[in-house]
Amino acid sequence: METFNFFRAPQAIIYGRNAFKEIGNQATQFGKKALIVSDEIIDQLGFVRISQEMLSENDVESVVYLGVKSEPTDKFVEESLELFRVENCDLVISLGGGSCIDTAKAVAVLATNYGYIGDYMNGGKAADVTPVPHIAIPTTAGTGSEATDVTVITNTSNNVKMMIKQPAFMPSVAIVDPILTMPSPQHVTAATGVDALSHAIEAYISRKSHPMTDVLALSAMKLIVHNLVAAYEDGENIDAREAMSLGALQAGIAFSNASVCLVHGMSRPIGALFHVPHGFSNAMLLPAVLEFSKDSCIERLADLGRIFEPDKSLTDEVAAKVAVAAVKHLCKVLNIPNLKEWGIDKQKFDSFISKMASDAITSGSPGNNPKVPSREEIEELYQVCFDYDFGYVSAK
Numbered sequence: 001m002e003t004f005n006f007f008r009a010p011q012a013i014i015y016g017r018n019a020f021k022e023i024g025n026q027a028t029q030f031g032k033k034a035l036i037v038s039d040e041i042i043d044q045l046g047f048v049r050i051s052q053e054m055l056s057e058n059d060v061e062s063v064v065y066l067g068v069k070s071e072p073t074d075k076f077v078e079e080s081l082e083l084f085r086v087e088n089c090d091l092v093i094s095l096g097g098g099s100c101i102d103t104a105k106a107v108a109v110l111a112t113n114y115g116y117i118g119d120y121m122n123g124g125k126a127a128d129v130t131p132v133p134h135i136a137i138p139t140t141a142g143t144g145s146e147a148t149d150v151t152v153i154t155n156t157s158n159n160v161k162m163m164i165k166q167p168a169f170m171p172s173v174a175i176v177d178p179i180l181t182m183p184s185p186q187h188v189t190a191a192t193g194v195d196a197l198s199h200a201i202e203a204y205i206s207r208k209s210h211p212m213t214d215v216l217a218l219s220a221m222k223l224i225v226h227n228l229v230a231a232y233e234d235g236e237n238i239d240a241r242e243a244m245s246l247g248a249l250q251a252g253i254a255f256s257n258a259s260v261c262l263v264h265g266m267s268r269p270i271g272a273l274f275h276v277p278h279g280f281s282n283a284m285l286l287p288a289v290l291e292f293s294k295d296s297c298i299e300r301l302a303d304l305g306r307i308f309e310p311d312k313s314l315t316d317e318v319a320a321k322v323a324v325a326a327v328k329h330l331c332k333v334l335n336i337p338n339l340k341e342w343g344i345d346k347q348k349f350d351s352f353i354s355k356m357a358s359d360a361i362t363s364g365s366p367g368n369n370p371k372v373p374s375r376e377e378i379e380e381l382y383q384v385c386f387d388y389d390f391g392y393v394s395a396k
């Protein structure tokens, strides 16, 4: 039995209001010409232009790739890598949500290790050559990708959302400025916020959790539970936005070192096949999967329950029930649709259940769940979640 643990994080994490202003100072320590990986929306918000100006003030040239769209594919990776090479860049900066950061991670690794991004999946090719430096700047409070050694890229030839995890994917520096998240529309705040909560919960109940991840997961759960609805209801609430950015960052580091579990394992196939945004596909599964797992992690879920309802008289059994019911209620408040309400055709869904279960198991994440599901149980859970009712029922 292993008696030691690994804990990895970027070499520097700069966070808090106006941290964005550090971009030039950081970039100049790593290179002379940056590829900025971003998307059209972030460009329209003016963040790309401001980045280029701050880089230029620090004598760092930049070129921009704006082709990323949600749930990034291997095609975006190839296009942006090509631009990186043609332009002789020596630094990658990602500016956007998890989709931009994950694309940039693949570029940073492939620029020095070569090959196809899928080669690096599931104990395949080792990225053992030092990657190009990568400064990750999130504009959502969700994935925590700025501080994880994971990239999630869709393989367009088989529609599998590949979860690729190796130390080389860890960004060199994370710059986490809550002000950048403020223009996020409500549906993005909801989806990304529930993703962050899922990371915190899954890191906390994971079979691979350990003391260093527990402190971050617990802190993240508190920050997110107490601030997500406030950020959702008023995007201008800077205190709530700041707490969410910090919570998402902590949750990212926690799950990167403790792994995610069944929710993420089952969620990726839904994202790949039905193009449901990652946070929504997690949320559609989260309460039902927690209910399924509850009896194998009563004490851990009880800790979550007491964050929602700090009533010391609750037994662990009741507090764990409170956790599941409160997460369900949170999804309702955030207007999370179930799979049917999202508009997925039931017949089509049924025809993909077997593939989704296989892809979930292959990803390895279900094996970290406190209760490891059988293939049949995964298929059954997909059925339960299809038209899951998020209506709140008090556990007490």
Ligand SMILES: NC(=O)c1ccc[n+]([C@@H]2O[C@H](COP(=O)([O-])OP(=O)(O)OC[C@H]3O[C@@H](n4cnc5c(N)ncnc54)[C@H](O)[C@@H]3O)[C@@H](O)[C@H]2O)c1
Residues within 6 Å of the ligand: 039, 041, 042, 069, 070, 071, 072, 096, 097, 098, 099, 100, 102, 139, 140, 142, 143, 144, 145, 148, 149, 150, 151, 152, 180, 181, 182, 183, 184, 185, 188, 191, 192, 195, 278, 279
């Ligand atoms: N690598 C990891 O550790 C990790 C962890 C979890 C999820 N992921 C992956 O990350 C991706 C999802 O990332 P995401 O949830 O951040 O969403 P996203 O990057 O796909 O962005 C969602 C939408 O919000 C827009 N947006 C982003 N920031 C905005 C802002 N400040 N204002 C207005 N609009 C804004 C984007 O342009 C996009 O249209 C998925 O592919 C998921 O699988 C990766």
Ligand SMILES: [Fe+2]
Residues within 6 Å of the ligand: 143, 195, 198, 199, 264, 278, 282
């Ligand atoms: Fe996630």
